[in-house]
Amino acid sequence: MTAAHVAEALGIDAEGLAALSGAIDGMADRIEAALDLIGRAEGRLIVTGLGKSGHIGRKLAATFASTGTPAYFLHPSEASHGDLGMVTPQDVIMALSWSGETQELSDVIGYAKRHGVPIVALTGAEDGTLARAATVALVLPKVREACPHNLAPTTSTLLQLALGDALAVALLRRKGLDPRDFHGFHPGGRLGAALKRVDEVMHGPDALPLVEANAPVIRAIAEVSAKGHGIVGVTEAGQLAGVVTDGDIRRYLERAAGATMREALHETAAGQIMTRGSVRLSPDMLVGEALATLQAKRISAAFVTEADRPVGLVTMLRLLNRGAA
Structure with a gap:
């Protein structure tokens, strides 16, 4: 029975990814705008989010950084206690919130508005506070969570991760990086060894x-x-x-x-x-x-x-x- 539950959860996740893939054409203009903002930024990509979205954000910051887009993760609570000083007008903020109403992001959003820092939102709420405040809002399709009670963030966080990774790969291709460029970002481990000359x-x-x-x-x-x-x-x-x-x-x-x-x-x-x-x-x-x-x-x-x-x-x-x- 346990294996059947695992298969069921994976099936729901697969349905969510299929919904995201089917929504890409309708998001094309926004995706291009987001890539332009991030790719042309003179500063860094600051990724932020709280809870499960924050965990996804940390991973995305690492992915962007390792594929040629300077990035780091900013915890929204720490941002309110001084870390906003690391954000400059040359940066771009990527904010993750499925509900679009994460209270802890309010200070980050307010700071960005005051200092002209563009915001790219990854959210599940078209009319949420985050989407309305964003320079570009990438709104993910409404999906059922793999959680049997449709409560725990599971499929929704998977979609955030998938779209964020896809954006990082698209930027990598725009920059024209080849495998030799990766050695500078991955000097250690098996990947680093394979990328040596x-x-x-x-x-x-x-x-x-x-x-x-x-x-x-x-x-x-x-x-x-x-x-x-x-x-x-x-x-x-x-x-x-x-x-x-x-x-x-x-x-x-x-x-x-x-x-x-x-x-x-x-x-x-x-x-x-x-x-x-x-x-x-x-x-x-x-x-x-x-x-x-x-x-x-x-x-x-x-x-x-x-x-x-x-x-x-x-x-x-x-x-x-x-x-x-």
């Missing part, structure tokens, strides 16, 4: 396993053993011509079983057994992209090159140890 995690030039194309196979084997990466780069005039892996060496020795040791190891050049057209990575490639490339090609290592010259080496183990996944 290859040249930040690669084995550098001094650690590269390299031999000239005319070097004997025995020297390639020694280089693979010495550097311990299971691969050696084969160069011609300083440029990477191909690679020899420990698998290439095993397969070569099987084919050369009938030759003498001198012929197989000392008189055959590394260039004769190398694989040309090997996978190459660029120094400015994101670590997440590099990991995906190794996985797609089913290889455990690849050289990093600039103008075909080897400048680094990336291994699957190195990437995983640095937190990419």
